[in-house]
Amino acid sequence: MTALLRRAGQTLLVLLGVSVLVFGVFFATPGADPTARIAGRNASPQTMEKVRHEYGFDRPLPVQYAIMMKKLFITRDLASYANRGERVVPEIMQAAPVTACLVCGAAFIWVTVSIAMGTVAAAMKDTWVDRGLMMLGLVGISIPVFWLGEVANLVTQNRYHDTWLFSWVPGLGYVPFSQSPLGWLRALVIPWTVLAVMFIGIYSRVLRTDLVTLAGEDFMRTARAKGLSPARVLLWHGLRTSMVTFVSLFGMDFAQLVGGGALLTEVVFGLPGVGRLTYRALTTLDLPVIMATVMYSAVFVVLANAAVDVVYLFLDPRVRDAG
Amino acid sequence: MQADPAIPLLDVRDLCVSFPARGRMVPIVEHVSFSVPEAGILGLVGESGSGKSVTAMAIMGLIDTPGAQVSGSVRFRGRELVGLPPRQMRRLRGRDIAMIFQDPMTAFTPVYTIGWQIDEQIRAHERLSRTQARARTVRILGDMGVPDPERVAGRYPHQLSGGLRQRAMIAMALSCNPTLLIADEPTTALDVTVQAQILDLIRSLRGTYGSSVLLITHDMGVVAQTCDATLVLYSGRVAETGPSGRVFGHPGHPYTAALLDSIPPLYGPRPDRLPAIAGAPPQPVERPPGCAFGPRCAHVHAACTTAPPALAPLGPGHAAACVLPAEGTPLPPRTPAWGNTCP
Numbered sequence: 268m269t270a271l272l273r274r275a276g277q278t279l280l281v282l283l284g285v286s287v288l289v290f291g292v293f294f295a296t297p298g299a300d301p302t303a304r305i306a307g308r309n310a311s312p313q314t315m316e317k318v319r320h321e322y323g324f325d326r327p328l329p330v331q332y333a334i335m336m337k338k339l340f341i342t343r344d345l346a347s348y349a350n351r352g353e354r355v356v357p358e359i360m361q362a363a364p365v366t367a368c369l370v371c372g373a374a375f376i377w378v379t380v381s382i383a384m385g386t387v388a389a390a391m392k393d394t395w396v397d398r399g400l401m402m403l404g405l406v407g408i409s410i411p412v413f414w415l416g417e418v419a420n421l422v423t424q425n426r427y428h429d430t431w432l433f434s435w436v437p438g439l440g441y442v443p444f445s446q447s448p449l450g451w452l453r454a455l456v457i458p459w460t461v462l463a464v465m466f467i468g469i470y471s472r473v474l475r476t477d478l479v480t481l482a483g484e485d486f487m488r489t490a491r492a493k494g495l496s497p498a499r500v501l502l503w504h505g506l507r508t509s510m511v512t513f514v515s516l517f518g519m520d521f522a523q524l525v526g527g528g529a530l531l532t533e534v535v536f537g538l539p540g541v542g543r544l545t546y547r548a549l550t551t552l553d554l555p556v557i558m559a560t561v562m563y564s565a566v567f568v569v570l571a572n573a574a575v576d577v578v579y580l581f582l583d584p585r586v587r588d589a590g
Numbered sequence: 591m592q593a594d595p596a597i598p599l600l601d602v603r604d605l606c607v608s609f610p611a612r613g614r615m616v617p618i619v620e621h622v623s624f625s626v627p628e629a630g631i632l633g634l635v636g637e638s639g640s641g642k643s644v645t646a647m648a649i650m651g652l653i654d655t656p657g658a659q660v661s662g663s664v665r666f667r668g669r670e671l672v673g674l675p676p677r678q679m680r681r682l683r684g685r686d687i688a689m690i691f692q693d694p695m696t697a698f699t700p701v702y703t704i705g706w707q708i709d710e711q712i713r714a715h716e717r718l719s720r721t722q723a724r725a726r727t728v729r730i731l732g733d734m735g736v737p738d739p740e741r742v743a744g745r746y747p748h749q750l751s752g753g754l755r756q757r758a759m760i761a762m763a764l765s766c767n768p769t770l771l772i773a774d775e776p777t778t779a780l781d782v783t784v785q786a787q788i789l790d791l792i793r794s795l796r797g798t799y800g801s802s803v804l805l806i807t808h809d810m811g812v813v814a815q816t817c818d819a820t821l822v823l824y825s826g827r828v829a830e831t832g833p834s835g836r837v838f839g840h841p842g843h844p845y846t847a848a849l850l851d852s853i854p855p856l857y858g859p860r861p862d863r864l865p866a867i868a869g870a871p872p873q874p875v876e877r878p879p880g881c882a883f884g885p886r887c888a889h890v891h892a893a894c895t896t897a898p899p900a901l902a903p904l905g906p907g908h909a910a911a912c913v914l915p916a917e918g919t920p921l922p923p924r925t926p927a928w929g930n931t932c933p
């Protein structure tokens with residue numbers, strides 16, 4: 268219970284810090300004066316004045332901040348600066364499921380593939396299989412996701428779209444699951460894969476290193492001395508133990524992606540998710556939207572932290588007792 | 591299984607282990623021979639780095655460093671273990687030969703309960719249901735003097751004290767009724783009282799389980815209390831071997847004598863200072879051509895520095911790798927500072 272309260276307090280602090288930071292940076296950015304933008308080019312001083320007053324830009328910054336927070340969390344009617352009248356909160360609520368679908372699918376792929384790759388590489392340490400897989404992982408890490416997405420699009424949308432191999436690929440964009448499950452799957456398979464590639468690289472390498480280090484541990488030697496098969500030693504003792512680190516890594520990555528970190532993938536594949544929303548807001552310096560997406564993302568990071576802690580309790584009995 | 595008294599349970603001949611280091615093979619264990627009879631307890635003594643653990647790991651077939659070479663012969667009940675296919679070795683490991691390790695803190699997998707890990711070993715070797723395995727686990731934990739074994743079986747390793755954990759470790763090793771138990775410094779990480787309890791437990795095993803024990807330690811005192819026979823290892827080679835009574839009463843090797851001098855008496859006033867052996871054993875890479883103990887030996891002379899001295903017989907089953915006895919100047923017999931509790 269106290270832990271829960273502490274966690275809630277932490278969340279509030281993080282949100283406060285992040286929002287103040289974003290707010291401050293925005294108003295410290297030259298050329299970001301929102302009045303001029305909202306009023307439009309060549310607006311008369313009267314119009315400027317009106318807009319300034321309407322949006323509260325003539326009040327001191329702390330008041331502006333308070334107004335914005337109130338509009339964001341309490342009345343939920345914060346409107347975009349760039350598109351007049353567009354409500355920010357519903358916009359995010361619409362984008363969230365798209366991002367969630369994208370990230371969950373990709374996460375599923377990268378977790379399964381990287382566990383398989385890392386385990387196989389560790390089991391066949393120092394053979395060409397190991398070296399090959401780890402090279403592959405390195406390649407995955409070093410390919411920029413934006414570039415990979417563009418290439419995937421080029422191949423599946425233009426160049427080879429009419430061959431049997433890729434004729435099933437739909438055009439860019441998103442198909443809601445409720446509308447057509449199959450269409451949803453088709454629209455997402457390639458973005459999933461593209462997004463997963465880098466993480467597969469990172470996770471498989473981390474897991475392999477972890478497993479190889481664990482192989483020298485006393486308890487692994489005990490497990491072998493018990494007469495267990497190498498596979499059982501590796502999976503039940505090694506892999507199970509290294510899941511503790513794996514999960515903490517995963518929690519953070521997953522959270523930042525759900526919070527909008529899959530921005531480039533969403534932009535490349537035209538998926539109307541939180542990331543694309545952030546991207547658009549950043550290019551137009553649309554403070555309310557930036558603020559809302561950043562807060563959204565911060566909430567997820569904090570939530571994920573909490574989730575990781577809970578999973579930790581399940582995975583590691585030592586933590587269970589310490590808590 | 592029948593025991594043929596003519597064949598020792600474990601017979602190690604000419605065991606050599608070398609590891610690759612910087613492009614060449616470094617011999618860590620050289621021509622080590624010994625045997626453990628049925629229901630016997632052999633003490634393997636030596637300073638840190640003398641190759642005790644490597645010897646044990648070689649017997650268990652657990653040396654898996656790439657490029658490591660194991661040669662010689664390890665016969666268990668007459669069956670050659672060196673070069674045995676991994677699958678068959680695995681069946682033996684944990685069932686016929688079990689091993690316990692120095693540090694019970696780290697020897698259990700942290701994420702499973704003690705009971706789960708013992709069950710696992712039982713079920714790896716025998717077709718038993720989960721409940722049957724657990725019943726046996728609880729029984730053995732009880733036999734090992736673990737209070738409230740049922741509850742302890744459900745605990746995680748970090749929740750137990752060092753002594754309890756080592757008892758659990760021994761319970762796990764004994765769970766499949768092995769005929770040979772290799773205990774690699776089972777008491778080093780424990781405090782003195784717990785140490786004595788664990789040694790008592792190990793000593794009692796041959797009565798209750800009929801197990802033979804290869805007890806590895808760097809503590810001559812432990813050997814004196816526990817073992818029928820003693821093997822002194824120095825820098826990967828056998829320095830002296832023989833029945834404990836003989837080795838403690840008539841040490842044939844200056845190194846053994848020095849080790850005996852360094853035992854603190856268990857009873858009576860402790861001396862102000864224990865005579866320690868000056869210097870450190872040579873690194874395996876830079877062993878001198880002659881006797882490895884030469885640089886630290888008070889009796890070193892020309893004959894010692896040409897080639898490693900061979901094991902010279904000193905009595906029934908007693909031999910030392912030193913030139914002194916053959917030269918007619920053996921070390922004087924000792925009145926053991928310790929009563930040897932093993933007949």
Ligand SMILES: Nc1ncnc2c1ncn2[C@@H]1O[C@H](COP(=O)(O)OP(=O)(O)OP(=O)(O)O)[C@@H](O)[C@H]1O
Pocket residue numbers: 609610618636637638639640641642643644645655808874
């Ligand atoms: N896998 C390995 N590869 C290379 N060298 C090794 C390996 N294992 C052990 N050694 C070396 O073998 C020597 C003997 O090690 P060993 O662990 O057998 O000593 P020990 O007698 O058990 O000592 P301790 O009392 O410290 O346990 C050491 O010098 C060590 O560095």
Ligand code: SF4
Pocket residue numbers: 843844845881882883884885887888889890891893894899911912913914
């Ligand atoms: S052989 Fe020589 S150096 Fe070695 S122990 Fe005997 S007397 Fe000492």
Ligand SMILES: [Mg+2]
Pocket residue numbers: 642643644774775
């Ligand atoms: Mg050792």
